Amino acid sequence: MKVDDTRVEGGRATTADSTLAAAHLASDAERIRILEAEVARLQAALHDRATELETLFDVIPVGIGVALDPECKHIRVNSGFAKVLGLETSQNASKTADGEERPTNFVCVDLQGKLIPDDQLPMQISAREGQEIRDHEIDVIHEDGRIVRLLEYAAPLLDAAGRPRGAVGAFVDITERRSAEERERRRLAEIAHVSRLSTLGEMISGLAHEINQPLASASNFARACQRWPQTSGMPLPDDVRRLVEKILGQTERAGEIVKRLTTFVKKGASTPVFVDVNVLVRDVIALTKSCFYPAMKRDLETPLLTDLAPHLPRISVDPIQIEQVLVNLIRNAIEATQEARLSAPVIVRTMRVADAVQISVSDGGTGVAAQTTSELFEPFFTTKPEGIGLGLSISRSIIENHGGRLWVEPNAEQGATFAFTLPLDAPTQWR
Ligand SMILES: Nc1ncnc2c1ncn2[C@@H]1O[C@H](COP(=O)(O)OP(=O)(O)O)[C@@H](O)[C@H]1O
Numbered sequence: 339m340k341v342d343d344t345r346v347e348g349g350r351a352t353t354a355d356s357t358l359a360a361a362h363l364a365s366d367a368e369r370i371r372i373l374e375a376e377v378a379r380l381q382a383a384l385h386d387r388a389t390e391l392e393t394l395f396d397v398i399p400v401g402i403g404v405a406l407d408p409e410c411k412h413i414r415v416n417s418g419f420a421k422v423l424g425l426e427t428s429q430n431a432s433k434t435a436d437g438e439e440r441p442t443n444f445v446c447v448d449l450q451g452k453l454i455p456d457d458q459l460p461m462q463i464s465a466r467e468g469q470e471i472r473d474h475e476i477d478v479i480h481e482d483g484r485i486v487r488l489l490e491y492a493a494p495l496l497d498a499a500g501r502p503r504g505a506v507g508a509f510v511d512i513t514e515r516r517s518a519e520e521r522e523r524r525r526l527a528e529i530a531h532v533s534r535l536s537t538l539g540e541m542i543s544g545l546a547h548e549i550n551q552p553l554a555s556a557s558n559f560a561r562a563c564q565r566w567p568q569t570s571g572m573p574l575p576d577d578v579r580r581l582v583e584k585i586l587g588q589t590e591r592a593g594e595i596v597k598r599l600t601t602f603v604k605k606g607a608s609t610p611v612f613v614d615v616n617v618l619v620r621d622v623i624a625l626t627k628s629c630f631y632p633a634m635k636r637d638l639e640t641p642l643l644t645d646l647a648p649h650l651p652r653i654s655v656d657p658i659q660i661e662q663v664l665v666n667l668i669r670n671a672i673e674a675t676q677e678a679r680l681s682a683p684v685i686v687r688t689m690r691v692a693d694a695v696q697i698s699v700s701d702g703g704t705g706v707a708a709q710t711t712s713e714l715f716e717p718f719f720t721t722k723p724e725g726i727g728l729g730l731s732i733s734r735s736i737i738e739n740h741g742g743r744l745w746v747e748p749n750a751e752q753g754a755t756f757a758f759t760l761p762l763d764a765p766t767q768w769r
């Protein structure tokens with residue numbers, strides 16, 4: 339029995355075995371001495387182990403809770419976890435603790451914002467039901483309104499008979515990670531919104547152009563009527579004259595509305611700021627990988643690489659719009675590579691050219707035929723079954739609004755390069 343116990347200690351079992359064998363052969367006094375020495379050695383080893391565990395408990399940057407009863411009435415926490423919960427390490431952190439001991443400075447809610455009953459918290463379930471809980475997310479809401487998102491793991495501690503006698507829990511604070519994801523999602527939504535807005539903008543501009551023509555004709559005809567007496571020598575009846583004036587007034591009003599609408603669309607909601615293009619490129623790549631990659635139907639892996647010129651001057655742009663252009667180009671490049679069923683990388687480059695910064699997206703995809711390059715930029719031109727054909731036309735109008743140029747060149751070997759410039763001297767509307 340004793341021998342079995344020491345065997346649990348692994349490497350030390352041999353020493354214990356031989357100690358016991360020696361004790362068996364020796365005299366009583368000798369035996370006691372040998373056994374006492376062995377007990378002292380085991381105590382020292384145990385003490386070392388306990389110190390190691392205590393130190394780990396204290397320094398590990400993960401919140402840890404330990405409960406030694408199946409109802410989790412007492413949870414001891416390490417300093418990391420105590421800090422997250424706003425407690426002292428000496429305090430009982432258990433929500434199922436009796437009376438005064440129960441912490442009241444925070445509540446735990448699930449991701450839908452519903453209060454979690456005290457006996458339904460992960461460690462409580464784990465200790466009571468002997469079950470392991472993994473990757474469980476909860477929000478801890480503090481008295482001052484601060485919310486901490488925790489990723490939890492809980493495992494039961496079992497007694498010799500295999501019954502749960504407590505639980506250990508590990509808690510990682512993922513508040514920062516979650517809010518970064520949240521920011522990313524919001525930015526994506528903003529890009530999608532800008533995309534819709536610029537589509538709407540293009541449609542309004544097109545519509546305004548279409549409406550202006552008949553409006554101009556209507557007012558020309560009305561003016562011709564006003565000049566009728568001079569040109570024909572016949573007077574215009576008063577009623578008719580008044581009606582013609584009314585027609586003119588109304589067409590002018592309509593013209594004014596159209597003009598206001600187009601200036602409104604042109605102004606959009608652009609907010610020019612000075613940006614480091616390389617930072618913007620890196621952001622977009624991270625965004626593409628985290629948000630667009632999972633949404634794309636991709637059979638092959640398309641590596642996304644960068645070749646960024648250092649020390650580029652900062653330029654004044656609307657960052658959301660330029661991000662949108664990059665997202666469009668990168669997405670097209672990946673789609674063209676996928677269509678060609680190749681695994682060539684997509685490379686985003688930045689460089690300084692005469693009086694501008696140039697950004698290009700190269701792919702080894704299907705490529706573009708020289709004779710169709712201008713067609714690609716037409717609104718609604720698409721060769722994809724689910725394409726809309728607005729990406730390139732919107733991108734081009736955004737870049738031209740920034741005083742730059744966007745074009746495409748076929749690559750020497752395979753695929754195409756879409757490139758655009760952003761002038762260092764931003765046009766006046768960006769100042
Ligand atoms: N990198 C590329 N390689 C080859 N063809 C491309 C590339 N980018 C765009 N095209 C062509 O230009 C068309 C228009 O692109 P776009 O305006 O973004 O609309 P969509 O992506 O919805 O088709 C695409 O359908 C495709 O035929």
Ligand SMILES: [Mg+2]
Nearest residue numbers: 666670729730
């Ligand atoms: Mg596209």
